[in-house]
Amino acid sequence: MLKKSWILVFLIAATCWAETKKKKDLSSYTEADLERLYEEWEENDDEKLPEDELPPEKRKPPELDLSKIKANSPEDMLRMAKKGQTLMMFVGLRDVDSEVTTRSFSEKWTGLWQSALYNNHVDCQVFMIEDNRAIFMFKDGGQAFEAKDYLTKQKYVTEVTLEGTQFPGPAAGEKEKKEL
Template sequence: MNFSFCRWYGGSKKDPLDFTDADVENLYKQWEENDDVKLPLDEQDELQRLRQGTKSMNQLPDMKFISRYENVLFALFLGKQRPMFNMNDLAGKNPEEIMKLSKKGQTLMMFVTISDNPTRQETEDITQIWYYGLKNALYDVSKYVVDDNRILLLLQDGSQAFEIKDFLVQQDRCEEVTIDNRPYYGKGSKKTRTQDL
């Protein structure tokens, strides 16, 4: 890869890891000269302003230009598309439904506390049963023990968080499930749901 990259960069034998900002800018200009697809003039102006940087709050880049490419950049850097939903769909929905829509396709962390002060081994055994139940129900979840009585569940699709929460709070040894700093108390909790409200 380095050989073809250096050969393409004007025959320079310089290692790409040692490139300065000026070298990268020159390389970018060469790529732009050889590029068959040109940006429209208004987008070229916006790109030029973004390259020069913003000197003051009055020179902020046009958000129309940024929002046009926001999903492309999001998909390139994170490898997935940002969920799209209409704000009118949110009217009259409860907070859990709104969170399901907003977390769709995004990773989410959920903490689960086990009741009755278990040892680390007990926590492993109890939560392993829950974990297999979730995996058998085809939820894409990872489990990490973070304390003697606490685990972290990492969900690949955050919209499934409340379905998983509903399963966990029905378990006898589940004391608390925390999603986005909001606690939900399970069967093993001494607190009741009315104390949460």
């Protein structure tokens, strides 16, 4: 008799819990509730998404086959290691024809460079963080090194920072070139 009463209590508690879950209004769900619900839904999903449909943070990084590597420099090695990963590059600008570098000047030139890179099949997004500084974001990090080579030759670039390494541009003064 004692076992039956425990089962009855358990069933009543489970029913009450299910009723409270059912009665919750959809508009009262918080972001955390929705995220938890989504995660539960993903865990219980029998069909797994193919690798290319997963969000970038859940994809497996590409494996490096060290036997095929014919890198001539550490930069070539880094280029292969960053292939397929998101990478950001900082670019400093200076209007060499004027005393002040304006935001409109920087936006104009970064937009032109972005178009030139895109025409060369290098896809990136540009975000202005200061009047004279921009972030170039690459979905494929291997392309960032091509962009670095291109940008360090542009007239108004003072410096390019990629993976913690700074590369001077033509607009960098002698003092800045010595610091880099």
